[in-house]
Amino acid sequence: MNNKDRKLLKTNHLYLLNNLEIERVIEVLYEDARDILQDEDVAVLKSKATLREKRKALLELLPRRGPQAFQAFCDALEHENVKQKYIVDQLLGRATTPEGASSNVQETRQIEEGISQIAISGASGEPSGPSTPATVSLDDTDGPIQVNVEPCTEKFFHNMNSQEICYTMVKQPRGLACVVSNTVFDASTELKDKPRNGGKVDLKNITTLFKKLGFVVRELCDKTAKEIKDGIQSFANDEAHKTANCCVVVMMSHGVPEHIYGRDGQLVNIPNIINMFNNTNCTPLRGKPKLFFFQACRGETVDKGTAVPAVPDSGSLLPSNFLENAIGQDEPDGAPDQPSNTDMLICYPTQLGNVSFRNPACGSWFIQALTKVFMNRAKDQTVLSMMTTVNRLVSENTASTSDPAYRGGKQSSECIHRLGKELYFFPGITK
Incomplete structure (x- = not known):
């Protein structure tokens, strides 16, 4: 590999570490x-x-594999x-400037160093008012996402939709989003x-x-707390839900435990939104x-992570006949009506009490992971399966900053699962 190609890989090292579909690239390079x-x-x-370690190992190997290695790598990236x-566009300088990024040299350098912001909450419990977010830098700059949702096949749709x-x-x-x-x-x-x-x-x-997953999307941007609550209540009352198959709500802002901020600094209670x-x-x-x-x-806690020792797989902690050993008869704890909050999946970017990281040029870790996983895997995976992958991808990121309070920060997204069936989006199917 010539010096020019080596320099391109080195210059874009962080970008490649966070974007490569490494398993597919390995397969294509091996076959072709x-x-x-x-x-x-x-x-x-x-x-x-980890995926990051695999990406790093490949990037270390390529420069040692002769003059054709860089072109072979680019060909693999463009493979169907x-x-x-x-x-490839990024490597060759053909990529466009990410939305929110600056073309100013000094500001661009700051982005490459990972200057970002996160919102920090007050004490746990009912917040009394806004607290000031702190500035935190990240080293995981991913670049813009080209959102192309892979379609479901007719065969898969018919096999699963009939169940x-x-x-x-x-x-x-x-449905509506x-x-x-x-x-x-x-x-x-x-x-x-x-x-x-x-x-x-x-x-x-x-x-x-979500547009490419088949939803009609309505946006509420830079609204006050009251405008958010009124807007979502109006959305919940929309007659179109009667004929819809699904409903999606996404809320992005600064936040504190169980609340997000309106533009006016007032708080919106998340459980109240869900109850609508x-x-x-x-x-x-x-x-x-x-x-x-x-x-x-x-919250304001920064999760610094912990070393996890290898533990042999000892199988299930419960005996295989655990439920069969129960004695007596089950009795209802209440009336046999349907519970109020069924058929829901509630997803958060981080655990209660913790901060959530966001990059100024590329967006939050959580939304980046969600977008990438859903667009590639909604064709044949359930939402719960995809969210498991999202959780893993988010947890693989690490914050880098000059502030020791946030350096090495980790994040683990989580979901509250109340779905009663398997949920597939079946993108591209119009029947």
Whole structure:
């Protein structure tokens, strides 16, 4: 590999570490470029514990594999099974400036160093008012996401849609999606100098994603707390839910435990928002899946992670006949009516009490992961399966900052699962 190509890989090292569909790239290189990747190379790459380690190992190997290695790598990225031509554009300088990024040299350098912001909450419990977000830098700059949702096949749709264990997802559009995104805050608030840089990237990614998954998306941008509550209540009352198969609510802003901020610095209670869509308050959505995604801090604790020792797999902690050993008869604890909050999936970017990280040029870790996973895997995976992958991807990120309070920060997203059936989006199916 010549010096020019080596320099391109080195310059874009962080970008590649966070974007490569490494498993697919390895497969394509192995099949199409045996002089670049051989059996022992594949074995070494696949032995790495994390995707990041696999990407790093491949990037270290490529410069040692001759003058054709860089072109073979680019060809693999453009292969139909990888579909990462946008990375080739980035390597060759053809990529566009991410939304929210600056073309100013000094500001661009700051972005490359990872200057970002996160919202920090007050004490746990009922917040008395806004607290000031702190500035935190991240080293995981991913670049813009080209949102292209892979379609479901007719065969897979017919195999799964005919089963009673799956929610019905056949309408076109599938349903309505409401996306709340606050990125700037009123001059009268303590948040006035803390814009959510990168929030517009999140908005673009998430709205494009759900449009391509078959939803009609409605946006509520830079609204006050009252405007958010009134807007979502109006959305919950929409007659279109009667004929819809599904409903999605996305809310992105600064936050504290169980609340997000309106543009005016007032708080919106998250449980109250969720209750607008329960079986009592939103009867047209009874029995239909309702998905909630929140992007905001849930506290001020910075999770620095911990070393996890290898533990032999000892199997299940419960005996195989655990339920069979129960004695007596089950009795209902209440009336046999349907519970109020069924058929819901409630997803948060971080655990209660913890901060959530966001990059100014590329958006939040959580929304980036959500977009990437859903657009590639909604074709044949359930929402719960995809969210497991999202959780893993988010947890693999690490914050880098000059502030020791946040350096090495980790994040673990989580979901509250109340779905009663398997949920597939069946993207591209119009029947």
